[in-house]
Amino acid sequence: MLEPRPEEMLKITGLHAFYEESHILHGIDLTVGAGELVTLLGRNGAGRTTTLKSIMGLVGRRSGSITINGIETIAMPTHRIARLGIGYCPEERGIFSNLTVEENLLLPLVVREGGMSLAELYEMFPNLQERRKSMGTRLSGGEQQMLAMARILRTGGKLLLLDEITEGLAPVIVQAMGRLIGQLKERGFTIVLVEQNFHFAADLADRHYVIESGVIADMIPRDELASSTDKLNQYLGV
Template sequence: MLSVRDLTGYYGESHILHGVEFQIAEGEVVTLIGRNGVGKTTTLRAILGLLDRQEGSIRLQGEEILGLRTDRIARKGIGYVPEDRGIFASLTVEENLLLPPVVKPGGLTTEEVYGLFPRLKERRKSQGTKLSGGEQQMLSIARILRTGARLLLMDEPTEGLAPVIVQQIGSIIAELKRKGFTILLVEQNFHFASGVADRHYVMEDGKVVDMIPNDRLEAEREKLQQYLGV
């Protein structure tokens, strides 16, 4: 589905990514884990062409997308849930939900999305940012399910949320996996990540330094704790 090779990335003069490499197969849920500032968010942004400069290779279903303009990359079928959730204050909940254009056939219908997130339907006339943090996170995920994007990039969807909401988001991700979505997840909450992902890529200093399958987690726990500095 997605193959990233020798990816370097810059913000202005600062060199953030130093040759990131990883692959995701169709239907997988994969995490990027690592300490703060190792380049996880930057990697997601590089896939979307949002850095000042990025080099290397990013192939989506075999097609090179590095170098394309951001909106064209998105139209190849990538949905993005940004770290700050990206809810628009000047739009209602429903306008937020309907904002991303449909880029491929096969997305969920609006009714199906409301079926997954009944709370959003109740509050569809409210201002987007009047929702609670958890509801905003749901909205941020919900709105990219309509578009037909099959690869979802999620940047810390559990950050700052109550445990019960984190659980809900976990079951939503499991449901999306059942529906065949491919998901690349940036996570700090390792407990959460181990509950939803197939594999974990560990990042350090702008590089992927290790890959741990989810079923090897227990065996590799000590090594992992070193990586994460916990």
């Protein structure tokens, strides 16, 4: 089999995205290599969430180019993009209230071998096993976030798009999420993480993209993070 060039697991060129009449993204360019962990930083409304949604084809209209492992997806319907091996965890977590915890876990389609089994997931998230017959939205915020993460690890997809997974969670759970992200990276997952600030992923991320008004304003590699703190704080308005 022809292995795609690893530096191009995800490659976005000149991406424009629209919701009805509003033009949100104005030419995003970014690449994520296999096994990399990259964050998308920026203020609210800068276009970070829209970038993830555009990758999944969940915006009204998009143009430019998005390739997954070298395959052009700009004209593909969402379900076919997902089948290329992408796990998507939306900002609002998207736990289905009409489904039990286990049904939520089993919902995403397994697209290839190599995903985690239900038993492995329950070992990793024992809370979910205890509550597997409960309806999804009966869980606490932290448990819901765990569930939203766990269910995309079953599919065999290697590219994870995670949107603000620490938002509104207690510090102890945020730490647990941090450890989880670390484990996933070690397992070889490629991760695109949308975050409000860079502290959560500072130790884990290989690179940080800063998005401002729908374009990439800056890219900061891990080893320049310490020297770029002031600049980043300015971008993020902290």
